[in-house]
Amino acid sequence: MHHAPTRTARSRLLLITAGIAASAIALAGCSGSGGGESDASGDKTTIRFLYATGDETWNSVVDEVVSAFNAQSDTTEVKLDPLPAGSDYATALKTVDATGNWPAVVDMRDTLTYVNAGKLAGIPEEVTDLLEPDAYAAAEDGKVYTVPYSALNGELGMNIIYNKDYFEEHDLEVPETYDDFIDLLKAIKDNGDVPLATAAAEVWPSDQLWKQLAAPVFAEYSDKGGFWNAAAAGDASMEDLKAPLEELKSIVDQYVLPGWQSTADAQTTTLLVNDQAVMATSSAGLGRLMDINKVDPDFNAGLFIVPDEDGKINVLKNSVVGDTAGGLAISAQAADDKDEYASAVEFLKYFYSVDAANLMEKNGWISPNILKSDDVKRNDSIPGAEDFFGLLENPNLVWYENAPSFSTFSSVNTFFRQSRIEMQDGQTTIDETIAKVQAELEAQVAAAG
Template sequence: MHNPRTPAQRTRTGRRVVTAIAAMGLIGALAGCGGNAGSSGKTEIRFAYAAGDETFNTVLKAVADAYNAQAKGSTVRLDPLAGGMDYATAVKTMDATGNWPAIIDMRETRTYIAAGKLAPIPDQVTSLLDDNVYGKAEDGNVYVVPAGPLNGEIGINIVYDKDYFAEHGLKVPATYDEFVKLLQAVKANGDTPLATAAGEIWPSDQLWKPLASPVFARWSDKGGFWNAVEEGKASIKDLREPLERLKYITDNFVLDGWQSTTDAQTSTLLVNHKAVMATSSAGTGRLNDIQKVDPKFNAGLFIIPDDQGNLDVLKNAINGETATGLSISAQARKNGAQYQAAVDFLTYFYSVEAANVMEKSGGIAPNIKRSAEITRNTSVPGAQDYFDLLKNPKLVWYDNDPRSTRFSAFATFFRQARIEMQDGQTTLDQAIAKTQAEFDKTVKQG
């Protein structure tokens, strides 16, 4: 990647990062190369990924084991790294040390595409997928394919206590106004309506994104909201209403202590009846985790609707804002055997056989063209709610793909600015002003 610092400065920084990673127990990410021929004569490749919720980890292990049992010329070795913000640091460290795995759970995709760190994924793989779940980069190549079924941000939703709803005659809201009335009704019962998290800053998106999505969706066919801000056609001031709604909900309906709550804790708070609802970005993975903690807990999920009742959901912006999924490294491409092994594994990953392994392991398979042949796992409470969301006539997919390769750094700043506004450190006007200034600075930097 482009780096304006001197070689000596980059070396010193690289050493500091490696030291930090080692301190966090991530030094395993630096062990071994992208893949090589093992004692069996097979080509062994690494698959590095962010260790997420327990269900995701279990599903990946089951698929890797199933692949290795049937593969003739290759094997895949899982390399789980830290999740959350630490994962991006681990990837940067692998890049700095020239130690890329063959397959990687990608973040900041546009940046790494521009730096030539990723290899094109062939039609052999993409032809297996639903055409709506992957996209091409500006050069016409596909560099990232989905690791799961969430189609972008359909996994950002509200998980709730269905038994509580039934006991108190409450219903899943059909409009934003009904969502507010739902929060008010739970509070009137003397209970806490919502648990959310900001102990790590990235979960703060879980409440923000559904509130902002109606604004983002209006710019979907005009190049996306963030590109419109860059062009001067829109501004951060256009987000005033969702920011006001965010502040109102936090001030009145969110469980105290959200600033220090981690994402994983919200499941515990829900199961222990500290709150009736909880924000989530884990989709069905959160439902699986809840079932493991308390098999009798009757969980459900819904997406916060907009004023008209639409469920505005960001598509999997393959090269932009969400930009997460599986990629093949350019380093693996230099070794023909590693590249072919990576392609072979992804071909298996999007097969009906692998999909059935995922479902049996408690996950939901990616959206493949042969999805009708998958034996779906509907045993987990709330899983049917997810399938119903995919069929909901009010579901509106939108695009919001920033061009800036530095957008992820801005997104981190924006998250922190929102948190400071929510807990009263800054005013709404101050948050808007400094966020606009940061965005302008980001654009100038290229």
């Protein structure tokens, strides 16, 4: 696959900013106020659904679920507002907020920020009653503002996809410790092949390798409120992440396919099936396995998570409340229009139906934890799926928590992602990266008050 010339982080940021601005203009042009309007026949209320693209499986799930909903609804038409891949979603939400043109249903980030600003409406019990009780939680005011768009398997989908046939041919095994993982990378390179493909063109996929390497450090703070809250309180610092940053830099320099700076997340599937790399990072779990099978049905894919030095598989647990609690939300702007709000509720009720869950599973998405989950047809036919479900049964699996409680975390996270990419690219040193991210963290914690 041809890779475009490596761009600097500054040029990437300019492109992202331009994309966000264009998206905001497009969103503003969808409707004059909140987005609720009647169609040509006057019989249906039209609402908008803003969601993050980039993950091909999620894109197909949204498209199929919305199409199926529209086909069966006599009162509502949902129109999609996909945010273009490459845009920084958290920043884009700020732009949407600045335009005053909120969609009715939002694939939410930075929930606490917008709850505090009065931008989200409470989700009614007729929706939450369709979910398992531990799949959502109320905010301090007693209202539920987000509901999950997938099963609560945390970041189990943050893993390494690999070519099983290559492993078998070269007598390679899935690593049981971190040292095993490094030895695996070395062995593949010694064979004259590229060990790993990864992506950073969209910024967020840079988490895919990083979080697996940093998980052991994050897990140490799980019982102390999480690393980011400890750092905000001064009980931890960016210096504590120096070792995984050094590991990241070493792996990128020695074992990652060149061109990662301009590689989009979806491209790693093609790189893998075309034998340009033996492994690839992913955050899509079953969805990436499904994508690979669509591109090449004969490709024998498997997955694993990079273990720590003791063999533990540390995985971030879902947060159902707090600043990092993603999910689907209804905007306060939609709640000001009774028809638009009713349509948003109608759509969410369908989203948590057995019919919608079956569509999701068919497309390689693990559906949300609904009460009627026993009626859902699980998709275990995807090649490699046994590896994913096997992780849930692995005795070395350790769940950890790391949900920031300060409202400005998204700014820290975006800055840290950009800074890591610059470090990986050799534009800054690890010590320089640590210093400037620490300064940004302290500034944002102070801004949060």
